[in-house]
Amino acid sequence: MGCFVDVVAKVRTLMPTVEHRVGAAELSSLRRPVNSVVWVPSGDVFQAGRQRGEPRSLRTQVVGVQAFCWGVSESRHPEADFAATDELAKAVIWAVEDALGGSWQLASGGWEGDTEKGQRGKVYVLAFTFEFPVTRPVRRAAVAAVQQETTLELSSGDETGSGTP
Numbered sequence: 001m002g003c004f005v006d007v008v009a010k011v012r013t014l015m016p017t018v019e020h021r022v023g024a025a026e027l028s029s030l031r032r033p034v035n036s037v038v039w040v041p042s043g044d045v046f047q048a049g050r051q052r053g054e055p056r057s058l059r060t061q062v063v064g065v066q067a068f069c070w071g072v073s074e075s076r077h078p079e080a081d082f083a084a085t086d087e088l089a090k091a092v093i094w095a096v097e098d099a100l101g102g103s104w105q106l107a108s109g110g111w112e113g114d115t116e117k118g119q120r121g122k123v124y125v126l127a128f129t130f131e132f133p134v135t136r137p138v139r140r141a142a143v144a145a146v147q148q149e150t151t152l153e154l155s156s157g158d159e160t161g162s163g164t165p
Contacts, residue, residue, distance in 0.1 A: 004063050004130050008039050010099035015091060030070040033120045035088055038068040042127070049133065057133030065128045067092050068112070072121040085122040092126060103131040 005022060012020045019036035021029055026038045042064035049057035069092055071085025089109065096104055105128065112123040 011095040014095040033072045036070045040066045055135040059134040061132045063130045067126040069124045081122045085124050089124040105129045
């Protein structure tokens with residue numbers, strides 16, 4: 001995985017009944033009566049590389065991400081909305097663990113302000129950091145040259161594809 005959007009895509013497959021959106025502009029969608037998570041990047045820090053071997057990481061990108069968990073219960077009781085949201089937040093934590101293994105931290109979590117009278121659902125915000133290695137990018141020209149050389153070698157040979165004229 002190379003960025004937080006990859007993590008969201010993986011979490012989405014692990015939690016198919018929950019609506020997932022990305023970006024601060026999507027926070028307004030939380031007020032609908034459906035369980036959902038809005039993922040908002042909050043800033044990055046770059047640290048010394050931790051990955052050894054090939055490819056070696058030059059740095060580690062520590063990505064801050066907030067997950068706004070909007071839980072709505074089947075009943076119309078506000079207490080049930082708190083329970084549904086708490087359950088959703090814990091499911092998000094487990095899904096992130098499944099998606100990233102040990103390369104993440106949960107910095108904090110907390111309940112966001114009360115909802116308007118008559119509005120269903122509650123919001124719990126999880127503040128994560130995800131860690132990704134920064135490795136040397138594959139040079140596209142080098143890859144294209146290898147592909148072209150292989151194609152020429154196969155097509156310049158006899159009909160068996162041996163590459164021998």
